[in-house]
Amino acid sequence: MKTLVIKFGGAAVASPACFDHVAEIVKSKIEKKKRVVVVVSAMKGATDRLINLAKEVHPNPPKREYDMLVTVGERISISLLAMAMDKIGLQAKSFTGSQSGIITTSSHSEARIIAVKPHRIEKSLNESQVAIVAGFQGVSEQNEITTLGRGGSDTTAVALAIALNRENFFSEVEFYKDVRGIYDRDPHLDKTASKYDFLSYEEALKITLAGAKILHPRAIALAKDRVRLRIRSFIDLNDDGTVIGSDAYLKEETLFYESLDPRPYQVSLKGLKVGQC
Numbered sequence: 001m002k003t004l005v006i007k008f009g010g011a012a013v014a015s016p017a018c019f020d021h022v023a024e025i026v027k028s029k030i031e032k033k034k035r036v037v038v039v040v041s042a043m044k045g046a047t048d049r050l051i052n053l054a055k056e057v058h059p060n061p062p063k064r065e066y067d068m069l070v071t072v073g074e075r076i077s078i079s080l081l082a083m084a085m086d087k088i089g090l091q092a093k094s095f096t097g098s099q100s101g102i103i104t105t106s107s108h109s110e111a112r113i114i115a116v117k118p119h120r121i122e123k124s125l126n127e128s129q130v131a132i133v134a135g136f137q138g139v140s141e142q143n144e145i146t147t148l149g150r151g152g153s154d155t156t157a158v159a160l161a162i163a164l165n166r167e168n169f170f171s172e173v174e175f176y177k178d179v180r181g182i183y184d185r186d187p188h189l190d191k192t193a194s195k196y197d198f199l200s201y202e203e204a205l206k207i208t209l210a211g212a213k214i215l216h217p218r219a220i221a222l223a224k225d226r227v228r229l230r231i232r233s234f235i236d237l238n239d240d241g242t243v244i245g246s247d248a249y250l251k252e253e254t255l256f257y258e259s260l261d262p263r264p265y266q267v268s269l270k271g272l273k274v275g276q277c
């Protein structure tokens, strides 16, 4: 059975009241799908506050301790969301990156995912719970807590979708944002910006590599030809948002049965090297 992964960034959980709204969105997803995993980022501004806190204590904090500190932001979000879901009668359980089996390289603050072993997530889904996963973090093979670099929660969501849908094709990750999708320029800066309904992975990569902070380019590179991405609004839930996929993917689904490969996608782009995720 397919598992839907949905990701909420810092803007979607900017204040305590936002968790109630997110819980309602998750509820509406469960009504349509049986298996739902939610990836959450730290509340808006929380990661910056933690980084500033570290700098007040040490001008150049040891990287291991920096990661230990900044991962706290996502732990706050996952537990608060699990509480908000419990309040409306939903069964949910929160997991850190380490508990979710996100295995990374050991390079603190810029780790790359090298494997995903989501045994606890699968157990939770099999018990009809919603699994709530802390984005942006993992654990190294040396058992140290690591972080994936700023904006890393998007990559967590895609990596989990791939790992949890090995038997299925055409899974989708939904990213809930404070805008309706991807536009030809930042709609918060230019009201005349127009939204794309569909972008190829390459087009989306170009836009994000050019600096649009709507989605992490690494997440797009990892998803390429394996997972469809939908960028949508957590405010206007009726808008279908922007879909990132390949033309063939949308037109002829069976095309991809043979070309799907469970190994990490290898792509080298100008300014971005993606060997792992």
Ligand SMILES: Nc1ncnc2c1ncn2[C@@H]1O[C@H](COP(=O)(O)OP(=O)(O)O)[C@@H](O)[C@H]1O
Pocket (backbone or CB within 6 Å): 008, 009, 010, 011, 012, 176, 177, 178, 179, 181, 182, 183, 184, 185, 186, 187, 188, 189, 207, 211, 212, 213, 214
């Ligand atoms: N081309 C673009 N299209 C849409 N949004 C863009 C673009 N460029 C920059 N942005 C900005 O990206 C932000 C991403 O949404 P946000 O909800 O803050 O994400 P998250 O909380 O997941 O980090 C928007 O608020 C928007 O201002």
Ligand SMILES: N[C@@H](CC(=O)OP(=O)(O)O)C(=O)O
Pocket (backbone or CB within 6 Å): 008, 009, 010, 011, 041, 042, 047, 048, 073, 135, 136, 149, 150, 151, 152, 153, 154
């Ligand atoms: N909290 C981390 C990770 C992240 O991805 O956040 P967001 O999804 O809000 O961009 C950061 O601020 O970098």
